[in-house]
Amino acid sequence: MRFRATAIAFFAAAMLGAPAAYAAAPAAAAGASGVELDMMTWPELKAAMAAGKNMLLIYTGGTEQRGPQNVMAGHNMMGRPIVKAIAEKLGNAIALPVLPFSPTGMSAEIPGSFNLSADVLGMVLEQLAEDGVTNGFKTVILMGDSGGGQGPNGVYAAVAKKLDDKYKDKGIHVYYANESYTKANAEMTEILFKEGHPRGAHAGILDTSLMLYLDPENKYVRRDQLPTALGDPLPEPGKPRDPNAPSVKNGISGDARKSSAEIGKRFFDLKVDTAVKQIKALTGAK
Secondary structure: OHHHHHHHHHHHHHHHOOHHHHOOOHHHOOOOOOOEHHHOOHHHHHHHHHOOOOEEEEEEOOOOOEOOOEOOOHHHHHHHHHHHHHHHHHOOEEEOOOEOOEOOOOOOOOOOOOEOOHHHHHHHHHHHHHHHHHOOOOEEEEEEOOOOOOOOOOHHHHHHHHHHHHHHHHOOEEEEOOOOOHHHHHHHHHHHHHOOOOOOOOOOHHHHHHHHHOOOOOOOEOHHHHHHOEOEOOOOOOOOOOOOOOOOOOOOEOEOOOOOHHHHHHHHHHHHHHHHHHHHHHHOOO
């Protein structure tokens, strides 16, 4: 219990002390939108919930290296406008501030990644979901912008199942919505591959394009680094990596040189639409 309390206290302090990690991207900086909890007063929140906004969206980001071209708060600057758009499109949801840490790998050779272990993340997700219930929300959705802890056997799924089992008899539900990350990423990768782009993953064409789209003020992407943003090549799906292929070791998986805001806009819309469709299916909404 002591470790649990310490972990949660540390995480809360980290969020309060790192505004840049979850600061609104330019597209999300218009003030109180009616769906961002941290931009509302309590009477505004209470009125919104009374009017039917009784779903809480908990969305995690991450702080990690993102190649030479992207700042390390990328998951957080992408996450805030994404979860805001999801909430707006659902029409009955409120979004918490994006959590700025999640499970990730770390290396002194390429510094900047800060790992929140799956065990600690599970404690934080569980506490925040419980807090959502205490505040009166009837549905809680767990989502993530980074891959650590995701999947059917990951921490998001485990926390959602535990709490849904605990509360479903009271008409309260907790769900894990993974498809904005897993399905949308896979679909957009294949779309771009058919258009002639190489497959990519971390800090590749998808992430970099999305950051370009959300970065009209040139704060998050170093445009001068894009012409050389070539990382380790990814093998064809189902095939092993060529052991003789040289490793670039610059933090990029794939090729981000042809990233564009146009691709980013398409990816943004796909992620939002995919999330909304899955959440409506999970909750039985139409």
